[in-house]
Amino acid sequence: MITADRKPLDEIIALVGDNKKVLVAGCDTCVAICLTGGEKEAEILASELRIKAGQDGRAVEVEHTAAIRQCEWEYLDMIADKVAAADVVVSMACGIGIQSMAEKFAPKIVVPAVNTNMLGMPQEHAVWLERCGACGECVIGETAGICPVVRCSKSLMNGPCGGSHDGKCEVTTPEKEELDCAWALIWERLKSQGREEMMYINRPPKNWSKSSSGGPRKMVREEAKPV
Amino acid sequence: MTATEYKAGSNLEKILSEGKFAVTGECGPPKSADGSVIEDKAKILKGFVDAVNITDNQTAVVRVCSMASGWQAQQNGLEAIMQMTCRDRNRLAMQADILGASILGIKNILCLTGDHMSFGNHPEAKGVHDLDAINLIKMYKDMRDEAKFQCGDEMPVAPQLYIGCAENPFGDPFEFRALRLKKKVEAGADFMQTQCIFNVPKFKKWMEEVRAIGLHKEVKILAGITPIKGAGMANYMKKFVPGMDVPQEIVDRIAAKEKGAAQQAEGKALAVEMIKDLAEVEGVAGVHIMAVEWEPAVPEIVEAAGLLPRPAVA
Amino acid sequence: MADADVKAPEAPAAAAAPTAEAGAAGAEAAEEAPKKPVDPNFEPEIIVFACHYCAYAAADLAGSMRLQYPSNIRMIKLPCTGKLEVIHLLRAIEAGADGVYAAGCLEGECHYLKGNLWARKRVNYVKTLLEELGMEPERVEMYNMSSAMGAKFAEVATEFTNRIKELGPNPVKREGVNPHAAARAALGGVAMPDEAGSTTAVPVEEGHAE
Numbered sequence: 001m002i003t004a005d006r007k008p009l010d011e012i013i014a015l016v017g018d019n020k021k022v023l024v025a026g027c028d029t030c031v032a033i034c035l036t037g038g039e040k041e042a043e044i045l046a047s048e049l050r051i052k053a054g055q056d057g058r059a060v061e062v063e064h065t066a067a068i069r070q071c072e073w074e075y076l077d078m079i080a081d082k083v084a085a086a087d088v089v090v091s092m093a094c095g096i097g098i099q100s101m102a103e104k105f106a107p108k109i110v111v112p113a114v115n116t117n118m119l120g121m122p123q124e125h126a127v128w129l130e131r132c133g134a135c136g137e138c139v140i141g142e143t144a145g146i147c148p149v150v151r152c153s154k155s156l157m158n159g160p161c162g163g164s165h166d167g168k169c170e171v172t173t174p175e176k177e178e179l180d181c182a183w184a185l186i187w188e189r190l191k192s193q194g195r196e197e198m199m200y201i202n203r204p205p206k207n208w209s210k211s212s213s214g215g216p217r218k219m220v221r222e223e224a225k226p227v
Numbered sequence: 228m229t230a231t232e233y234k235a236g237s238n239l240e241k242i243l244s245e246g247k248f249a250v251t252g253e254c255g256p257p258k259s260a261d262g263s264v265i266e267d268k269a270k271i272l273k274g275f276v277d278a279v280n281i282t283d284n285q286t287a288v289v290r291v292c293s294m295a296s297g298w299q300a301q302q303n304g305l306e307a308i309m310q311m312t313c314r315d316r317n318r319l320a321m322q323a324d325i326l327g328a329s330i331l332g333i334k335n336i337l338c339l340t341g342d343h344m345s346f347g348n349h350p351e352a353k354g355v356h357d358l359d360a361i362n363l364i365k366m367y368k369d370m371r372d373e374a375k376f377q378c379g380d381e382m383p384v385a386p387q388l389y390i391g392c393a394e395n396p397f398g399d400p401f402e403f404r405a406l407r408l409k410k411k412v413e414a415g416a417d418f419m420q421t422q423c424i425f426n427v428p429k430f431k432k433w434m435e436e437v438r439a440i441g442l443h444k445e446v447k448i449l450a451g452i453t454p455i456k457g458a459g460m461a462n463y464m465k466k467f468v469p470g471m472d473v474p475q476e477i478v479d480r481i482a483a484k485e486k487g488a489a490q491q492a493e494g495k496a497l498a499v500e501m502i503k504d505l506a507e508v509e510g511v512a513g514v515h516i517m518a519v520e521w522e523p524a525v526p527e528i529v530e531a532a533g534l535l536p537r538p539a540v541a
Numbered sequence: 542m543a544d545a546d547v548k549a550p551e552a553p554a555a556a557a558a559p560t561a562e563a564g565a566a567g568a569e570a571a572e573e574a575p576k577k578p579v580d581p582n583f584e585p586e587i588i589v590f591a592c593h594y595c596a597y598a599a600a601d602l603a604g605s606m607r608l609q610y611p612s613n614i615r616m617i618k619l620p621c622t623g624k625l626e627v628i629h630l631l632r633a634i635e636a637g638a639d640g641v642y643a644a645g646c647l648e649g650e651c652h653y654l655k656g657n658l659w660a661r662k663r664v665n666y667v668k669t670l671l672e673e674l675g676m677e678p679e680r681v682e683m684y685n686m687s688s689a690m691g692a693k694f695a696e697v698a699t700e701f702t703n704r705i706k707e708l709g710p711n712p713v714k715r716e717g718v719n720p721h722a723a724a725r726a727a728l729g730g731v732a733m734p735d736e737a738g739s740t741t742a743v744p745v746e747e748g749h750a751e
Contacts, residue, residue, distance in 0.1 A: 008673070009673040009674065010673075040626075040628065043628050044627055044628050044631060044670075047628060047631040047632060047635050048631065048670060048673070048674060050635055050713075051631070051634060051635050051674055051676075051713050052674055054635075054712070054713030054715070055674065055675065055676075055712050055713055153343055153354075154313070154314070154340055154341075154343065154354065154356045154359070155356045155359075156340065156356070156359040157359050157361075157362065158359050158360075158361040158362070158410060159359070160398065160399070160400070160403075160407075161340040161359075161360070161398075162340070162393065162394070162395035162398045162422060163340075163342070163343070163398070164398050164399050164400070165398060165399055166399055167399060167400075170342070170343060170346075171343045171345050172345075181399070184399060184400055187400050187403055188400075199403065199406065200406060200409070200410065202361055202365065202410055202413055202414055203361075203362075204362065205318065205357070205358045205362040205366075205377065206357075208357060
């Protein structure tokens, strides 16, 4: 799923600016699942914005709502009235949802309350780890089901590099926590599958033109398009 | 394509091809537009090493580019081993740069992955990593031997290159390390430098595995040595440098001496001992001395290790 | 779920019930210096979310033991503090409560096993939200006690009330908004009715949602 993390409150407040009628719009799919921007979190942010306004002595109306999914036009229809009544919409959806809102309700100002960060999954409850790089040409069939594009800090196709030590990457998280070396994981899993020889293949350079490096991508299902 | 039997005909290549024990050094370019630094370092090392590595934004800290400093070294009579990392350049730039280097007379090229941006002074930079080191080695090999660009287009004049790579005998997964070197050799590596060795027994074990698959005959292996300047440095490398294996006995040995000149002398003595030890290991074709910001130590070490005079080749 | 406009507080700051003047003096003092003089007339409004099995029983016990504790606290009974959500605490603050605390069973003795541990996590999270808002994280707290600890209940109530007196009134307190009612409304059906004949020294007041 797509994960996002809430922006610092002062950034959101700066984005809201002097607007008097604010709608905090949550999304009940990905960002709700990662406990960042669902209806619950929208209500919390709305309460925080009201408290802040009270502290500053500003008269501000803050409502909250949530769409089932902000990335579908039909679901946005369902909250259109609330959007119309607001001066600014603070969207807690991922970047896709925010942009959909901004496009559908243009020229209404829609601002992000979150920083969309990764395609990840909950390794354990409340801990999400990055898993997929959306590179457009998946190679995990050759790497024991582990993505070298985004789980290797250097996107190596022929890892590990010299910085792999004790199964850990030379890079740590910003909080200085250890990261697993993806290629150490790949090697271990290939061994457990009896497929060590896959580690010896010299993989060619990746075709990055299939990734976002090649430009914004588009996908069409001709057979599904309306007649 | 080159007309001689050599791939590039560099000094380093000739010495290694003739089976002589090679000595390479290392220089870090300055963090400014100061042209004198490399000139000064070249003067110190000339005659004591067969070629010198010119690092490429090492530890992701910006310095003068390897090509320019490499050219400067060669202008001052010291053969350069240019370095290229995958972190900062995409395949277009890497090919363009090697053509430029070749025109400037640089023949030795070391292909590296590169330390991650987060280690350096520009952690917010976007890491390129279009290719990895193995892709890079193969790409340069194909340019040299097939006169072809990575995309398949042909070029009228191929660069003359002697291609090197690095390997860490102490990285993990340990069991895979010799095999990773095999991948680099298959990709086209001609010579290889190891990360600095302090754990000689572990290195010897790794060499056993390398010899077991015959790699020592396919690639020229230079053992990395870093003279220790003091106990503080030994400790730092032990604790903070990724992939470094510094046995406690080494740290203790240096720390047993008085700080300053005594520790430095011990560090140099240790380096000389290790060079002599490693020169006896079957498959070790030379030594790569990385005297980090301590270039003046190199002539002394090379002499004490009995490696002078350096061979002069045609 | 539209919310009432947040009106700009008139100077001096309006405050609910009998503490208007004290509240104003407190609010002005809050703006002046980090170490505020403690206003002897400021009577904080404190909301207590107490669990049925332990804390509320301890409160009852305190009552039957005739222990004195401040009448500033307004209790809301929950089956377990684990039912408390971040929004409930925030709504109380938003509605002008000067201080809010959750009182649950001793750790390891929660009737529902881990509810009080969840409550503590959420209280800690609300502390970070208050910090983000530039408010004192000390305005929200978590306490643990067993049903036999009547004295502890009284002690906590007194200690917390004194803490809030020192902090001064909630800067977003305003006239006509009852924090206790707002907290009950936020909880909805989760809040349990006060027991009839309960010896808790809290007067039954208007605005209880049943």
